Amino acid sequence: MKIDVLTLFPEIFEYIFGWSIIGRAIKDEILDLDCINIRDFSKDKHKRVDDYPFGGGPGMVMKPEPIYDSIQSIKKDNSKVIYLSPKGKVYNQKLANRLSKEEHLILLCGHYEGIDNRIIENYVDEVISIGDFVLTGGEIPAMVLIDSIVRLIPGVLSSEDSYMEESHYDGLLEYPQYTRPREFRGHLVPPILLSGDHKKIEEWKKYESLKNTYLNRKELLEKREMTTMEKELLEKIIESNNEKN
Structure with a gap:
């Protein structure tokens, strides 16, 4: 599987490239994970990617041009573009199972007051929220998706049973676990x-x-x-x- 993350803060993701199951999946070439800095696609001399919202309101909104160009730089016929936002459908195990079967995921992380809605309407395939609360940006939700999806890719875990008995996989919460000492x-x-x-x-x-x-x-x-x-x-x-x- 190929996963690309579009973000203003790619440095946030540096740790997960070598972390636990995700790191092993990358090492074993089961997962190809990259982060793209949306700011690199800004044509503004100061690399600005945001502006004031039409109609007024607090905060700034991410401009459409850099986001569009960053998407187009990596998008292919088999790509699925996901925008992480509290406005989206709430994420769950069923969604994770479905997304784990995709060949290429593009995870778009918003910031400030969000992104220009023309991007969502015309260039995003799905909007997903990890819960009914607001975060500073889409980076942490993107990490949640990556971790929950990658573990479902065949060959990543040592056994299919490792995830089939976990909470939510079959619609139930997991039973209690115990280990030594007795x-x-x-x-x-x-x-x-x-x-x-x-x-x-x-x-x-x-x-x-x-x-x-x-x-x-x-x-x-x-x-x-x-x-x-x-x-x-x-x-x-x-x-x-x-x-x-």
């Missing part, structure tokens, strides 16, 4: 995980996953097509929770 300051690992009974362990994982989702993100369950077993487990979870309350 006892920590009087707190024990659940005995079922030490039993060696793989069938019961899988049932426990499913139960705990459903419980975490029910207690913390009920809306995820409303979107899920439940199996008969999951419905039965959820009934037990609801009954147990009602008894506690």
